[in-house]
Amino acid sequence: MRTTRSPWFHAVMIPFTLLWLAPIVFVLFVALRTFDDIATRGLGALPAALTLDGFATALAGGQVATALANSAVVTVCTVVASLALAAIAAYALSRHRIPARRTILLVMLAGNLLPPQILLIPVSRIAQGLGIYDTLFALVVVQVGFGLGFYTFVLHGFMRALPAEVFEAALLDGSGPGRTFWSIVLPLCRPALAALAALATTWIYNDLIWAMTVLQTDTKFPITAALLNLQGGYSSSWNVIAAGSLVAAVPTAIVFFVFQRHFVSGLLVGSGK
Template sequence: MTLTAPASTRELQDRRPPVRRPARPLRILLYAFLSLVALGWVLPLALAVYASLRPYEETSRLGYFSLPEHLTLDYYGEAWSQADLPRYFLNTLIVVIPGVLITLFMASFTAFAIARLRIPGRKVLLITFTAGNLLPPQVLITPLYTLYTLVPLPTWLSDSQSLYDSYLGLILVHVAFQFGFCVFVMSNFMRTIPEEITEAALVDGAGVWRRYWQLTLPLCRPVLAALATLEFTFMYNDFLWALVLMSSGDKLPVTSALNNLRGQFFTDYNLLAAGSMLVALPTLIVFQMLHKQFVAGLTLGATKG
């Protein structure tokens, strides 16, 4: 006869069913509030998708909040060709991709100098960058417009031979307005990196560039992905600066292409909804590609250990 050893106390505790704690009223209220907020964000998007799949004649006869008689994807093909979306997508990428890369590179290097190098006045410099984000961009429309018309450029950079009506001018204004926010976020993130890493590299003779490029920047991958997602969305959705600082219709970004779907006397809002879905698609793709790093960058530092 063989005797079996009794199970340990920890094993018995693991086998017990989890104790369900009673729901607190504040937690229920919080969940209800978050559900309403999520519904408020999702409902307009769902309605736009629903409208883009229905013919306008059916919607005008039955209303937007009615069951469909039939659904079709014809509006998407019509919006793609009528609004000339491929050309406007290319215009947007010419501005957004260099704008995001230049902003992240310059902001990361500046943040490294503020967080890791003992330069005089670095706190004042960081406050200045942060305060710059509080300035409404609308107050700078007239000075920037005047300045852009006065700054000369060679013909191969701008047909107008000035910063006005050029891709370079649009890139520069995006970099300038997003630079301070990225410096603020990245400098705070770099302060969480142990200083012993860069100090050991300094003892081994590593210069500033090597400590930045080979040691600090690889550790900033989560915050870089989060900022890349945000900056791509900010620059991609911008319409104000392109409207003010550009005059050639063939250079405008994709957000302006939706105006091509509006008629002089009649607007098919179902067609406009289909065009809006196509315009919003790149931001959804970028977020889907970087959503893990985006969430990691937002939650990093929220808990210790």
């Protein structure tokens, strides 16, 4: 049954919504202003005229486009590999009698509790020792390694909540572990996988610290590192920096809106139990 929101709810939420939108609108106005207008009247002034010169300058030379492509490759590969490995590990730990499986799960989760700052030098040295330093593959490996524990922990709890009758029926039908996982468990885990995919995409796409740790060539930088270079090259051209930031924010916004329904349902899984 559809519920009606109280007018007080809208009265409280509208100011919060406007407060949340204010920085985005501010950055958009800065991106649409000219350099001379900003230099003369300051960042806080309303634009005297609107122009797309900031976007044209940010996209000139192909640096931002190359960085977006690098970010897309790293993000897609990392999300697919992380969720695939996490789903397999969670299925094994939740549905099979593995010795010390609770300890294994806690050890995997404990890796996410370590501050990344203390691991920067070891990760860089390991990447160099393996011969993968300054490659997108190294960044994918690092992202998978540091996200796998959390994804496995979340999926483990979700899979343990699945009805035991489903697995008993599959066993009576002669379904093996592999077929049960592919045909039953994965479809039932779609909300959780979608929610994790949206979160992982945002985390990986917006990451800067690991990109600066295992990469050094400008043409291999993801969009976050490229924006840092853009700020260095156009330290006073705030319209260019704002335009580049808006361009970089578009992919994650698209992912969130595409997975919005699954993301919300994934967060609410188990809330009624």
